[in-house]
Amino acid sequence: DAGVIQSPRHEVTEMGQEVTLRCKPISGHNSLFWYRQTMMRGLELLIYFNNNVPIDDSGMPEDRFSAKMPNASFSTLKIQPSEPRDSAVYFCASSFRTGAITDTQYFGPGTRLTVL
Amino acid sequence: GENVEQHPSTLSVQEGDSAVIKCTYSDSASNYFPWYKQELGKGPQLIIDIRSNVGEKKDQRIAVTLNKTAKHFSLHITETQPEDSAVYFCAASMNTGFQKLVFGTGTRLLVSP
Numbered sequence: 586d587a588g589v590i591q592s593p594r595h596e597v598t599e600m601g602q603e604v605t606l607r608c609k610p611i612s613g614h615n616s617l618f619w620y621r622q623t624m625m626r627g628l629e630l631l632i633y634f635n636n637n638v639p640i641d642d643s644g645m646p647e648d649r650f651s652a653k654m655p656n657a658s659f660s661t662l663k664i665q666p667s668e669p670r671d672s673a674v675y676f677c678a679s680s681f682r683t684g685a686i687t688d689t690q691y692f693g694p695g696t697r698l699t700v701l
Numbered sequence: 702g703e704n705v706e707q708h709p710s711t712l713s714v715q716e717g718d719s720a721v722i723k724c725t726y727s728d729s730a731s732n733y734f735p736w737y738k739q740e741l742g743k744g745p746q747l748i749i750d751i752r753s754n755v756g757e758k759k760d761q762r763i764a765v766t767l768n769k770t771a772k773h774f775s776l777h778i779t780e781t782q783p784e785d786s787a788v789y790f791c792a793a794s795m796n797t798g799f800q801k802l803v804f805g806t807g808t809r810l811l812v813s814p
């Protein structure tokens with residue numbers, strides 16, 4: 586399997602613009618996670634989907650952020666409008682949820698977002 | 702909520718030496734503790750994990766120990782090699798219905814030849 590695929594790998598945009606990050610989870614996985622990594626806050630969970638349904642979005646910073654999962658093989662994270670403080674590396678991860686605490690999360694390579 | 706502290710933030714060792722990274726967690730309900738390795742330009746990758754009903758787990762040159770009483774767990778790498786150079790993250794999770802990982806701040810390990 587190709588692993589978790591994220592696009593674009595790098596995104597540079599100007600403040601106020603809409604940004605859409607994309608993720609293709611590993612085939613057969615039923616859980617998907619979006620994370621944000623910054624120097625100040627480290628790696629933090631933004632939102633979790635199970636079977637395409639958002640289960641926990643308590644980590645989404647504010648209403649400017651939204652995430653969707655229209656089908657089992659695709660998810661998007663959208664920021665509108667973007668701000669310089671949104672600059673970070675955004676990771677998507679997927680897993681096959683069996684209900685066991687040890688379900689492994691497989692991370693994609695990330696999207697480095699820079700908002701000028 | 703859960704809080705995970707990780708030390709040291711950077712660690713430099715000579716090839717062949719051992720490296721130890723330590724983490725503490727705050728919530729006694731946490732019962733799963735994975736360690737991830739992140740290489741430059743890549744996403745974190747699981748290298749070893751331990752459940753709360755186990756005190757120690759070993760996989761070749763890496764091992765993890767857990768002290769539930771002290772809420773403390775550690776990663777041990779023996780016979781380090783230059784390819785071990787990376788950022789290592791510890792994490793903790795409790796059974797909330799899904800694996801909600803809270804990560805430590807990371808340790809940058811540099812192994813010099």
